[in-house]
Amino acid sequence: MQELASAGYQLDRSAFDYLRTMKDPEVSSVAKSVLVTIGENSKVKTVLSKKELLEMSSLKSSDKVAVPVTFQIPSKQMSSRIDVLKDPSDDIGTGGKVEDFSHYFRDRFQKSASAFRVRQDTRDASSIATALQTPVKGKVKFLAMIVEKRERRQKIFLQMDDLEDSVTVLASPEERAPFEVAQKVPLDQVVCVEGIRSQGDLIIAKHILLPDIPDHKPHLADEEVWAVLLSDLHVGSKKFLNEQMTRVFDWLNLKVGNHNQREIASRTKYVILCGDIVDGIGIYPRQEQELAIVDLYEQYREAAKYVSRIPDHIETIMVPGNHDAVRQAMPQPRLPSEFGEPLYEARKLISLGNPSEVSLHGVRFLLHHGRSLDDLIASVPNMDFTQPEKAMRLQLQCRHLVPEYGKRTAIAPEKEDHLVIQDVPDVFQSGHIHIVKFENYRGCQIVNSGAWQAQTDYQRRGGLIPTPGILTTVNLRTLQVHPIDFMNG
Numbered sequence: 001m002q003e004l005a006s007a008g009y010q011l012d013r014s015a016f017d018y019l020r021t022m023k024d025p026e027v028s029s030v031a032k033s034v035l036v037t038i039g040e041n042s043k044v045k046t047v048l049s050k051k052e053l054l055e056m057s058s059l060k061s062s063d064k065v066a067v068p069v070t071f072q073i074p075s076k077q078m079s080s081r082i083d084v085l086k087d088p089s090d091d092i093g094t095g096g097k098v099e100d101f102s103h104y105f106r107d108r109f110q111k112s113a114s115a116f117r118v119r120q121d122t123r124d125a126s127s128i129a130t131a132l133q134t135p136v137k138g139k140v141k142f143l144a145m146i147v148e149k150r151e152r153r154q155k156i157f158l159q160m161d162d163l164e165d166s167v168t169v170l171a172s173p174e175e176r177a178p179f180e181v182a183q184k185v186p187l188d189q190v191v192c193v194e195g196i197r198s199q200g201d202l203i204i205a206k207h208i209l210l211p212d213i214p215d216h217k218p219h220l221a222d223e224e225v226w227a228v229l230l231s232d233l234h235v236g237s238k239k240f241l242n243e244q245m246t247r248v249f250d251w252l253n254l255k256v257g258n259h260n261q262r263e264i265a266s267r268t269k270y271v272i273l274c275g276d277i278v279d280g281i282g283i284y285p286r287q288e289q290e291l292a293i294v295d296l297y298e299q300y301r302e303a304a305k306y307v308s309r310i311p312d313h314i315e316t317i318m319v320p321g322n323h324d325a326v327r328q329a330m331p332q333p334r335l336p337s338e339f340g341e342p343l344y345e346a347r348k349l350i351s352l353g354n355p356s357e358v359s360l361h362g363v364r365f366l367l368h369h370g371r372s373l374d375d376l377i378a379s380v381p382n383m384d385f386t387q388p389e390k391a392m393r394l395q396l397q398c399r400h401l402v403p404e405y406g407k408r409t410a411i412a413p414e415k416e417d418h419l420v421i422q423d424v425p426d427v428f429q430s431g432h433i434h435i436v437k438f439e440n441y442r443g444c445q446i447v448n449s450g451a452w453q454a455q456t457d458y459q460r461r462g463g464l465i466p467t468p469g470i471l472t473t474v475n476l477r478t479l480q481v482h483p484i485d486f487m488n489g
Contacts, residue, residue, distance in 0.1 A: 004031050004048070010084070014050035014414070060158070073254070075269045077312045078225060081361045082213060082270070088331040088418040089353035100413040104367045105188075108417040109163060112190035113143050115211035115399050115422075120436045122192045123147050128165040134197045143166075146187055156182040158205075169193055171205045178205040184394070185210065186403035211399040216443040217346030218426035221361035221476035226267045228252070229472045231274035231369065231431025234305070234323065236299035238292045239454040240279070242470040244486040248452075249309040251471075252423045261484055264473055270360050271314055274431045274449060275321025277335075277343070278301050280414075283323050284458050296325060301342040308346035316347065319354040321369035321432065329412040330372070330402050330419060333354060355401055355419065363426045368401050370407035370430030370448070377409040377433075385464050388433040388448040392407075396428065398422065427474060432468035434459070438481045445479045447472055 004011065011019070018028050027375050034053060074449060093118070116122040124141065131140035144167065148159035158169040171182035178195075185191060185208070194207040230248075233236035234240050250256045251265050278299035279291060291297045309315050316337065320326045332354040335343070343349060352358070355368035356380065376391040378384045384388050395401055400417040429446045436450035449472045469487025474480070 010047045010048060011053075012047055012049050015048050015053050018053065018308065022056040025360050035335065054190060073313075075267050075348040077267055078223065078280065080269060080315045080357075082315050082317075083254075083359040084350065084352065085359055085364070085423075086355075086357040086358070086418075087334070087335040087352045088356070091416065091418070092333050092353070093329060093414055096318070097413075100415065103415040104411075104413045104417055106163065106343065106422060107415065108188070109145055109190055111417060111420040111422060112211055112399060116143055116190075116192050116209075119214075125192050128160070128162045128167045131203060132165065132167065132198065132201060136197055136199060138197045140197050140203060141192065141437045143190060143192055145190045147184060149182070149187060153483040154276045154446060158182060158280045160191075167201050167320065169195065169203045169205050169208075169210065169397040170198075173185055175204075178208040178443075181210065182209040184382075186376070186379065186398065186464065188405050189398055189403050191402065210397045213399065213421070213424045213442055213444060216424050217371055218479055220426075220443070221363055223266055223361070223477065223478050225269045225361050225476050226264050227270040227272060227360055227365075227427075227474045227476055228268055228361075229272050229429050229447055230452075231429075231449040231476060232321070232434055232453060233273070234276055234304065234451065234453035235277040235303040235304070236291055236293035236296075237279035237453050237456070237457050238290050238415075240292065241452045241454060241469055241487075247486050248471055249306055251486075252314070257484075260468040264482065264484075266481060268314060268473070271310055271316045272365070272367060272429060273307075274429050275319055275354060275365055276323040277318070278323060278325075278412070280323035280325070280455070287458070289457070290456050293395055296339065297342075300325075300339055302361065304342035304346035307343055307349070310347060312347070315350065315360075317350045317352065317358060318343070319352050319356055319367050319369060322371045323353065326354075327412075329358045329410040329449065329474070331412070331414070335363075346474065347460070357425070361476050363479070364423065366425035366428045368430050370427075370432035371431055372402040372407070373430065375402075375404060375409055378472070379404070381408075385433055386435060387437060388430070388435055388437045389437040389446050392428060392430055392446045392448065393439070396444060396446075401463075414455065426479065434468060436470045436472060436483060438472065440479070445474065445481065447474065447481060 125143045128142055131142045136482035144160035144162045146158050147161050149159045155170040160167050171179045190226050195203040195205045198204050232358040254262050281296050318334050320332050326332045326477050334351040334353050358365050373391045399421045405411055429447045431449050438447045450470050451468045471484040473482045
């Protein structure tokens with residue numbers, strides 16, 4: 001500011017507040033640029049506004065400022081602390097026999113039941129057989145899986161199984177709480193039923209409880225370190241936001257952004273790519289009309305150009321999505337080198353399957369691309385694509401990422417169900433829906449990380465209005481989510 005004052009120029013409040021967000025070397029750089037411009041234009045007035053500063057220094061409020069050589073990058077001095085906790089890639093088989101389905105659902109039941117066994121209010125739940133031995137009008141409490149749902153005369157009948165027996169549970173509007181759960185709960189979900197024994201194999205529900213995650217105090221990093229959550233780049237699409245994506249990587253390299261934004265970039269130690277790195281081939285009807293790159297290998301080569309720009313001191317984790325070159329059935333393995341080689345050659349990557357769990361600076365992340373969100377949003381009352389965080393919350397409540405078998409999201413009949421949420425995450429990241437949303441649920445920070453693809457014709461026909469170009473960043477010391485708008489900023 002001293003340079004401008006010495007030259008006889010004053011600042012109004014907007015200009016003064018703007019320059020106060022910068023460090024001294026940056027202010028000096030702006031002042032020198034402004035004085036050069038003034039020297040070429042003698043008609044400039046002596047009281048300068050923020051708008052005039054921006055125009056004369058050729059800057060936008062969130063755009064380029066020369067980074068002084070003294071600018072510190074704390075994340076370069078930090079040691080990365082990353083642990084892969086779960087990755088299904090090496091455990092995925094090639095099942096498909098009848099006994100494989102039996103193994104799969106038995107494992108799902110047992111894992112889901114274990115979540116109830118640690119809860120004070122459900123650890124005494126018994127079996128269906130015990131419930132059916134209870135006298136008529138007696139109280140029962142048991143664990144079972146919902147295998148069929150029927151609505152008749154405004155009542156909901158749930159056909160339920162455990163590992164040995166079957167029972168019918170009636171949820172009536174007169175009992176509002178269990179009725180509302182019965183409306184929204186997906187098939188194949190394990191629940192705890194509290195009710196009254198009726199005639200035959202009928203139970204009148206008084207409570208229907210989902211496994212749910214407990215209220216918990218999340219793990220937090222012991223230093224100021226940030227993670228960047230990316231998903232749905234869709235490189236290869238005509239709607240891919242090349243300019244905005246380029247600016248993200250410019251920002252990571254401290255070439256763009258205001259002071260606060262560059263502070264976040266300087267403390268970023270982790271980047272997560274949560275699926276749909278490329279647009280793929282033949283994923284939806286008439287997709288070829290919306291492709292700028294029609295060769296799948298070339299799409300990954302193009303994506304590698306962006307990934308290679310992530311600074312070397314930043315750890316990068318990647319899981320696939322439904323547009324990537326892996327099998328569509330869940331769980332998905334890591335991206336094979338056959339297609340991912342350009343990415344793997346571009347920089348060091350920690351490539352995992354979908355879903356996976358990692359610990360970053362002690363903070364536990366659950367990473368799931370999110371294809372099954374389509375199924376939940378389409379089938380559960382009062383959910384829509386504008387609020388993907390609600391569907392993600394239901395996944396936490398169900399303790400399962402793909403609750404219902406046989407929907408659009410295919411599930412491979414593995415001997416082990418890798419989609420059960422056994423351990424409580426501190427951060428739960430998904431993408432797929434192309435809408436940025438986040439909320440904290442019982443200590444878990446839910447983040448749907450948006451997209452870097454403008455609305456496609458396919459999305460327009462389906463009525464989906466995405467919110468692309470918004471970057472989600474998370475402070476691992478607080479779990480605060482800070483979005484940065486690269487679309488309009």
